[in-house]
Amino acid sequence: MIMLVLAMVWHRRGQSVTLALLALLAVASAVAAPAYLIAADRAVAAGQIATAATGELSLTVRAVQDAMTGDGPGDDFADLGGTLIALPGFTYYYSAETPTVGLEKTDRDPTRLVFRQDACSHVRIVAGRCLFGEGDVLLGERTADRLGLAPGAAITLASAVPDNSGGVPRFVPAGEPKTLTVAGIYTPRSPGETYWGRHGYFVTSLGFAGEPVLTTSMTLPAMDVVRTEMAIDGIAAPGALDVDRLDRLRAELRRLDASAAELDQTLQIDTDIPRLLDRIDEGRAGAALLVPVLAVPLVLLACFSIHLTVGYGAEGRQSELAVVALRGARWWSRWWLATGESLVAVLAGALAGCLAGQLLITAVVAFRFPGVGPAADWSSLRYAPIATLIALLAAVAAQRRQLTRPVAGLLRRIPGPGAGRVPYAEAVLLVLAVVAGAQLVLSGGSLTGVGLFAPAFTLLILALLASRTVLPVIGRIAAGALRRGRLGPALAGLQLTRRPGASRLFALLAAAAAVAGYAGCAVDTAVQGRDAQARLSAGAERVLTVQPVSGRQLLDAVRAADPAGTWAMAVTQLPGGGLAVDSTRLAAVAYGPFPTLDQIRPSVVEPVTVTGPELAIDVTSDSDRLRLSVLVSSSAGEASVDVGELRRGWQTYRQRPEVCRAGCRITGVEIGGSGRARVTGRVIIHSLGDRWLASERGTLSAAPEGVTVRADVNPAYAEVVRLRPAGVPDPLPIAYAGEVPVAITGLAEQPIPVAAVATLPVVPSLGRHAYVADLSYAGLLAAGTKRAQQPQVWLNAAAPADAQARLAAHGLTVVDDTGASAIRDRLDRQGPALSLGFYLLAAVLATLLGTGALVLTVAVDRGRRAEDLVAMRVQGLRRGVAGQATFWTYPVLVSAAVLVGMLVGLAGWWATGWALPLAGVHPPDLPLPGRPRAGVLLWWGGGILAPYLLAAVLGGRDLQRRL
Structure with a gap:
């Protein structure tokens, strides 16, 4: 019996190979989804790591040593350094700094005296040499130019502490000053380099450049330092954040936090690596939601194609099965002869599909995610047995009629009396689609539970219902053509509507086009969304x-x-x-x-300008306890010029601020007090014009001699009167x-x-x-x-x-330096964008399934159609009319199916596409596109129709040759 079944497979090897290929696609689809998801998980991690910010690739351990209070980590800081070394894949840099005064003329901002390990490798020496011994320092290029210092010059610095006792925040010396030697002048090779960490060394302060004074590790211990800020910066090496060790890295960071808490509560660990890991997890979660949305209808479509093609093949072999039944074969022999040929082909294709699915994803990943590669994981085959079992059951279910019909029923060439019975399978599918859709809506778009299957059930039921609607319309059109005497179109249309299984074939082709069309809607909407998000997020x-x-x-x-x-x-x-x-x-x-x-x-608003390097202010005051500051701004910077305490009567106060060297604007005036008691007084500013507004601590009035301000401030609370330009x-x-x-x-x-x-x-x-x-x-x-x-x-x-x-x-x-293109690149590396690559693959596989089912249907159907047309030719049917009926039947079928399928895909997208997390797990608050572009869908539909038309045209020509 087995040899007979194998002989049947060999005799109809074309049909068997096609059926095996359909089974291969079914199982390959079940294997491809989890395999692609594994690769997408790795690609999400690799993409997020590649586009991570500096803080997400480093960690900083901070501690403060205060000599006045004795607070500080002591030896615990060194102990934690040993714990950091146990965190593999990071390069560590030690740094220490203290605030000092003595270099700048102002005491509002301290000079940062910094030791940073390996600093000479990350700066460019523009004059002099790099650091060597105790007392050597490097000055920033702009700082040295501003202060007129050169290599070899001596500077004096003293440790400083903040002092707010005078009402104005400033820094005062708190240690013995030390004379240091300027060894060289430097400029950083890259101020934003990861090496510099989160310390903000090169943040510009008001009035002068933000450049620390760099020194050696021996200098700070040799100084009378009051407060030392220590830090260890860990910079991730290229392999530290490898996608295969992210879970271990998270555990190591938790262990590091615990070690720091055990050693000293004052130790602070500052890192955004957990934020990066959380973003990777969110991206993976988004991919895990999106991939099954099309994986489910793809597998169902594959099983539907097997059911259809096996049923079509069984209908073509009804005469053989009738002979077997007529000879009185036992039920198991009849069952085996009826199903064995299909089961052998399906089983062979399923076994090949396990390997084909993994190889397909390997090829896709090599192209889509170069350098990432899929991890060797047997879990990608976990759904293969289920898909194989469903495919075998579909093959058996497709032949149930041939197994139970009497001989007379098997000899029929038109549908029997039971063909019009209630479609129970479609009714069940309709109920499932309603339930899944209801859960999707009630859960607010959560793709969990039955709601995950809402797109699949919606697409399939709409395709089945459309086939029951469209084919009768084609039948009426064919009947009308017959009445008008147009035999060619009439015969083509009647072949579509009256052949057994034509409705199921149309439904399959429409469902395949719907799945591919749904994928096109998702991909194009997501592309538009990423473009809009990148543009609107950047500005x-x-x-x-x-x-x-x-x-x-x-x-x-x-x-x-x-x-x-x-x-x-x-x-x-x-x-x-x-x-x-x-x-x-x-x-x-x-x-x-x-x-x-x-x-x-x-x-x-026209500002008050100063044309020369000198700022001259004419002021009349009736109090000697008021202080005046002028706020100036230019392209060289911004500064608060402290005029000092005002003297009674008319006085001219002159200053030469650095920012006014080439001219500047006066953007504001501040009037404060000195001492600890409340101060009231009247100030007239003669050289600023009269277009000014005052804050609540002052009363402003206009006078011919200038701007008159009545001030009432308390220096103990740092109260000041601020003037700003009117207009x-x-x-x-x-x-x-x-x-x-x-x-x-x-x-x-x-x-x-x-x-x-x-x-x-x-x-x-x-x-x-x-x-x-x-x-x-x-x-x-x-x-x-x-x-x-x-x-x-x-x-x-x-x-x-x-x-x-x-x-x-x-x-x-x-x-x-970022922008729309940089944001778009980051979005393209996130979970939603990467998972949509599977949608493209699903569209290809769905189209291949439809094409394979069409090829097998044409192969099975051509014998009977040739017999019918030959008989009609004997009765006088003209050659041209027979050619039209032969050639145009399947092109009309596939064209109508693809059109209906694209409309079904659009309808399914309208019903369920809103729930897909195309913009990520936490979408931004931006108006993003929610529907695909019509022009893109036209091109997409043309791509789906092309292989269908090719198979249909080749099948029509083959039938013409047979005639």
Whole structure:
């Protein structure tokens, strides 16, 4: 009996091979989904590590040693160093620093005296030599130029501590001064290099460059140091964050935290590596949700194709089975002869599918994730036995009629009386689709439980229902063509609608096209979403984050670097979720629907300028206990010029601030007091004009002789009267998205009232609940010399290649360079984007399944169709009409099926696509596209139709040759 079945397989080897290929695709699909998910997990980790920020690739252990109080970790810091060495894959650098005074003329900001291990390898010596022995120091290039120091010069530094007793924060000496020798002048090779860690060594302070004084490890112990900040920075080496050891790394970090807590509570471990690991887990979770969404309908579609093709083959062999039944064969022999041929082909294809699925994913991963590679994991085969069993059951179920029919029923060539019975399988599938869809909606789009199968059930039931709707329409069209005497189209249409199994074939082809179309909808929507997210998250094609400066300094520097205003724009953040921009350049630089210039910047404020290097202020005071400070700004920086205590009567006070060497603007005035008791007095400033506004501690009045201020301040509470230029609109005009803010708090001493003049759908880089104001207004409203929040320079695609150098020439130091393309690259490496590669693979496999089923159907059907057409030719059917009926039957079928399938895919996307986490596990608050583009779907549908048409045309030509 086995030899007979094998002989049957060999005799119909073409059909057997096709059926085996369909079984191979079914099992390969079941293997491909988990195998792809394993590779995607590794690719997610590798992508996140490759695009991680500095803080996510390093860890810092900090401790403070205070000589005055005796607080500090002592030997525990060295013990923790030994624990760090046990954390493999990291390179460690020790550093120590202390605040000092004596180098700068001001005492408001200390000079950082820093020892950092291996510093000479990360700086460029522009003059002199690098560090060698005790007392050697390196000065930053800008610091040395500003102070007029050269190699060989002697400087004196003393350890310092903060002192707020005078009402104004400053640093005072707290140790014996020490004379040090300038060994050389340096500039950092890369201020944002991972080596420098999180210490902010090169953050620019107000009035002078942020450059630490570097020294040797012997210098700090030789000084009378009061406070020493120690740190050990661990920088991840290339293999430290390998995707295969992330779980072990997480455990090692937890052990490190426990060791630090046991040694000393004052030890602090600062790292963002856990944040990176959490983001990797979130990306993997997103991929784990997305891949099964199409894996399930793909496997069901494969089993449906096997059921269809086996049933079609069984219908073609009904005469053979009738002979077997007529000879009185026992039921098991009849069963084996009926199913053995199909089961052998399915089983052989299933076994090959286990290997084919893994090989397919290996090839896809080598192309899609170069350098990552899939891990050897047998878990990818866990669903292969289930898929094989379902395929075998589908093959048996497809032949149940041939196993139970009497001989007369097997000899029929048209559907029997039971063909119109109730489609119970479709009714069950409809119920499952409703239940799964209801759970998806009620759970808010959670792809868990039965809701995970909602897309699969929806696509399949819609394809089945469409086949029952479309084919009768084709039948009526064919009948109408027959009445009009158009025999060719009529015979082609009647072949489609009256042949046994035509409805199931149409449903299969439509379902395959629906699965591929659904994949196309997901892929195109996700591509649009990543583009929109990258553009709106960045705000511009390129975004440069610079070291902290004031808004006025940022604005001046950007305008000096790009005087025409065609490629650069200054941007800062404002308290409460706002954005301050140079509104004159919005249209040229930024992405997004921003308001026009006249809406948020209706007037221009003319600042008071100083043309020369000398700042001269004429002041009349009736008190000698008041102090005056002038806030000045230029492209060289920003500074608070301390005029000192005022003398009674008319006096002229002169200063030569560094930032005013080439001219500057006066952006504000501060009037404070000295001593500990409350001070009141009247001050007249003669040389500032009369367009000024005062804070609540002062009363302002206009007089012919100048700006008159009545001050009432308490130095013990650091109270001051601040003057700012008038002319800023009150309330401040803003454009907003979401809710209108009542006022801006945190920018000035008092809340700044706002007036909403325009609405926006979204504020790029902030989201759908934010506002936009003009930076020149915001800079004038800011209290004192307050630095801007996250100062940035936005560049468009027309920015020159040396844009960063031009900005640096005007005092801006870039610490981060990102933008739309960089964000898009990071998004492309996240779980949702990587998992959608499986959707492309699923579309290909679904199309191959439909094509294979079509080929087998044509092969089985051509014998009977040839007999019918030959008989009609004998009865006088013309050759041309027979050719039309032969050639156009299947092209019409597949064209209609693909059209219906694409519509079903769109309907399924509308019903369930909203639940797919295409933007990630925690999507941003941005308006992202929710539907695919029509033009893309047309091309996508054409790609699906092409192999169907090829198989249909080749089948029609083969039938013509047989005629």
